Amino acid sequence: MTDIAIRTENLTRKFGDFTAVSDVNITVQHGEVFGFLGPNGSGKTTVIKLLTGLLPLSGGNAWVDGIDVRKDPDAVREHIGYMSQKFSLYDDLTVMENLTFYGRIYGLRPDKLRSRIDDIISQNALSPYVERQAGKLSGGWKQRLALGCSMLHEPKIMFLDEPTAGIDPVARRQLWDLLFDLSGKGITFFVTTHYMDEAERCSHVAYIYYSKLIADGTPMELEAMPDVNPPGTKRLEIRTTEVTRGLRLARKFPGVLSATVFGQSVHALVDGSFDQAALGKRLNGQGIDITEVRPLTASLEDVFVELTYRRQAELEASRA
Amino acid sequence: MRNPFQGIGAVIYKEVIHIQRDSTAIVFALMIPILQMTILGFGIDTNIRQIKTVIMDNDNKKLSRELVDRLRNTDTYNVAKYVYSDREMNEAIIGGKARVGIKIPWDYSDRLLKGETAQVMVLIDGSDSSVAGQAINVTTAIGLDESLKRVLTTGQTLPVEVRPKVLFNPDSRSPNFFLPGLTAVLLLSVTTFLTAFAIVKEKEKGTLEQLFVTPVQPMGLLLGKILPYFAIGFTELCIILLALVNIFRVPIHGSVILLLLLSMPYLFVSLSFGTLISTRARSQAEAMQMAFLTFLPSIFFSGYIFPRETMPLPFYIISMFVPATYFINITRGIILRGAGLRHLWFDGMMLTIMGALLFFAAARRFQKKVIAS
Numbered sequence: 001m002t003d004i005a006i007r008t009e010n011l012t013r014k015f016g017d018f019t020a021v022s023d024v025n026i027t028v029q030h031g032e033v034f035g036f037l038g039p040n041g042s043g044k045t046t047v048i049k050l051l052t053g054l055l056p057l058s059g060g061n062a063w064v065d066g067i068d069v070r071k072d073p074d075a076v077r078e079h080i081g082y083m084s085q086k087f088s089l090y091d092d093l094t095v096m097e098n099l100t101f102y103g104r105i106y107g108l109r110p111d112k113l114r115s116r117i118d119d120i121i122s123q124n125a126l127s128p129y130v131e132r133q134a135g136k137l138s139g140g141w142k143q144r145l146a147l148g149c150s151m152l153h154e155p156k157i158m159f160l161d162e163p164t165a166g167i168d169p170v171a172r173r174q175l176w177d178l179l180f181d182l183s184g185k186g187i188t189f190f191v192t193t194h195y196m197d198e199a200e201r202c203s204h205v206a207y208i209y210y211s212k213l214i215a216d217g218t219p220m221e222l223e224a225m226p227d228v229n230p231p232g233t234k235r236l237e238i239r240t241t242e243v244t245r246g247l248r249l250a251r252k253f254p255g256v257l258s259a260t261v262f263g264q265s266v267h268a269l270v271d272g273s274f275d276q277a278a279l280g281k282r283l284n285g286q287g288i289d290i291t292e293v294r295p296l297t298a299s300l301e302d303v304f305v306e307l308t309y310r311r312q313a314e315l316e317a318s319r320a
Numbered sequence: 321m322r323n324p325f326q327g328i329g330a331v332i333y334k335e336v337i338h339i340q341r342d343s344t345a346i347v348f349a350l351m352i353p354i355l356q357m358t359i360l361g362f363g364i365d366t367n368i369r370q371i372k373t374v375i376m377d378n379d380n381k382k383l384s385r386e387l388v389d390r391l392r393n394t395d396t397y398n399v400a401k402y403v404y405s406d407r408e409m410n411e412a413i414i415g416g417k418a419r420v421g422i423k424i425p426w427d428y429s430d431r432l433l434k435g436e437t438a439q440v441m442v443l444i445d446g447s448d449s450s451v452a453g454q455a456i457n458v459t460t461a462i463g464l465d466e467s468l469k470r471v472l473t474t475g476q477t478l479p480v481e482v483r484p485k486v487l488f489n490p491d492s493r494s495p496n497f498f499l500p501g502l503t504a505v506l507l508l509s510v511t512t513f514l515t516a517f518a519i520v521k522e523k524e525k526g527t528l529e530q531l532f533v534t535p536v537q538p539m540g541l542l543l544g545k546i547l548p549y550f551a552i553g554f555t556e557l558c559i560i561l562l563a564l565v566n567i568f569r570v571p572i573h574g575s576v577i578l579l580l581l582l583s584m585p586y587l588f589v590s591l592s593f594g595t596l597i598s599t600r601a602r603s604q605a606e607a608m609q610m611a612f613l614t615f616l617p618s619i620f621f622s623g624y625i626f627p628r629e630t631m632p633l634p635f636y637i638i639s640m641f642v643p644a645t646y647f648i649n650i651t652r653g654i655i656l657r658g659a660g661l662r663h664l665w666f667d668g669m670m671l672t673i674m675g676a677l678l679f680f681a682a683a684r685r686f687q688k689k690v691i692a693s
Contacts, residue, residue: 052533074537088529092337092342102330104327107326107327
């Protein structure tokens with residue numbers, strides 16, 4: 001046993017000529033909440049399938065809880081929990097019956113099963129709904145039940161594939177509170193998500209883009225990456241009276257490397273040649289006022305957008 | 321070593337709850353057989369009787385009227401009308417008002433009395449071959465009988481006498497013929513449908529994917545899913561047999577236990593068909609269409625409707641690979657002829673081989689296509 005919950009070494013998966021996952025190296029410590037991000041179709045779900053033994057590896061190695069995934073995928077499955085974005089519950093079974101079924105699937109003995117079901121029901125506050133059919137629960141409760149079902153056998157490592165897709169903000173917040181609560185008890189979470197606010201909460205994030213891992217670290221480490229903050233540049237938040245036209249003008253302005261809208265302001269990455277007063281004049285000429293300019297640190301969204309652009313440019317260059 | 325059937329108990333537990341809550345499945349499994357049995361058992365009679373007939377008696381004397389009475393008394397003919405011209409007779413047949421026209425010439429009695437050959441013309445509508453066949457047989461037989469009566473002098477007997485005796489179904493009742501075969505078709509259709517649906521439903525819902533991330537073993541999952549449907553198929557068979565004896569009055573001459581035993585490999589055939597369909601179909605609608613495809617050979621090549629003996633060779637060869645062929649031999653053998661294992665061992669063996677092969681093929685495909693995808 002080591003402190004390492006999940007480790008991959010040049011993890012690779014090919015479907016015919018297509019490489020879905022290419023030389024991915026990840027190390028996740030026990031008790032981490034690991035956020036795994038990337039656009040749709042970039043290989044996130046494939047990585048989960050490889051780590052849970054659903055798909056055989058085409059190359060490289062992977063260990064989950066110290067078990068070699070290539071050698072004993074069945075043992076891996078006994079040590080992990082998995083919850084898909086579809087909350088794979090049986091709609092016509094009650095909450096209790098769903099829990100009983102999954103508990104028996106994991107081979108829990110009757111007395112153990114009963115005590116685990118009690119734990120899960122109290123942990124997820126499910127007691128008012130025990131006799132209700134799962135199909136009649138709202139999204140947030142379904143998700144709690146699904147999480148409960150996948151944790152009956154007390155796994156140390158949990159894989160959650162977009163657990164918050166399609167549930168309301170309150171349920172989303174409650175789920176994350178629960179995840180941190182559990183991670184405090186030593187459970188490791190491997191979570192995929194599209195929400196940047198969720199990514200910011202993670203203790204460790206990685207970003208996969210077109211089969212390759214292009215960022216890996218704590219959110220703070222990523223926000224400080226030199227690729228995202230090239231020397232001699234700074235980020236500015238520019239509040240204007242008219243944000244859409246302001247953005248269009250700002251993008252063409254000398255010294256502005258990139259710009260995007262954020263609420264009522266424009267976020268811009270600028271270099272040393274940028275002249276704030278000149279931009280003010282230019283906008284003024286079009287009847288737009290700048291109300292405020294503040295320095296800004298990169299957000300995770302900036303990081304991923306910046307890295308995606310760079311990777312895209314590299315891919316195009318290699319094709320040409 | 322891991323238990324290769326791990327999870328089977330849990331899956332059966334869950335599947336039984338599904339079946340209890342899904343009343344349409346139960347209705348489907350139990351009502352359809354009764355409905356089909358009623359239609360085929362009460363509604364269809366393959367014995368041809370009361371064929372609509374027109375008669376043109378140009379002689380109209382005692383002897384010709386005697387002939388008409390004899391034809392009438394066979395129960396084969398129902399004299400709809402007397403006609404008086406060839407045109408009228410033709411019109412009746414072309415118009416579908418009659419299927420048979422019998423024309424007795426004006427000199428019928430005279431020729432008979434003179435000891436000459438009298439001719440009777442029988443026109444038969446050939447558009448339904450079984451009706452035509454029956455009409456030919458009965459008129460020929462009556463003609464022969466009438467001739468013999470005149471040729472033989474009193475006291476003489478026939479040198480050769482053929483006495484046919486119909487065994488096992490002496491009254492030639494249609495339910496006795498149809499229902500044992502229908503049992504095989506019903507058992508196949510209902511279990512195939514239910515099994516295919518049960519698996520495809522989980523595929524659609526995404527719950528199957530969740531199960532693969534648990535330590536449940538492929539065999540545990542597959543058997544856990546199909547054994548409850550094996551039980552339903554078996555219950556269905558018992559209901560069909562009870563209805564057969566008590567409602568449709570078809571006696572079972574052989575051993576019911578043997579019939580139940582030999583139905584087990586056949587049930588594995590239909591469960592395996594269902595599983596194979598589920599590995600291919602992505603939706604329940606698709607599964608439905610594929611299931612229908614598997615029924616067609618079972619209905620047309622198994623001897624259920626058309627006798628296998630008269631099939632052209634290629635079709636006969638196909639029929640040897642249709643499991644229902646063997647099970648229909650078994651049901652008709654046991655129910656109608658009182659056959660025992662001594663007579664039916666070959667059919668039983670073929671079903672066991674087919675059941676085992678199909679089940680392993682289904683299990684392999686299930687593991688390859690459903691689990692590793």
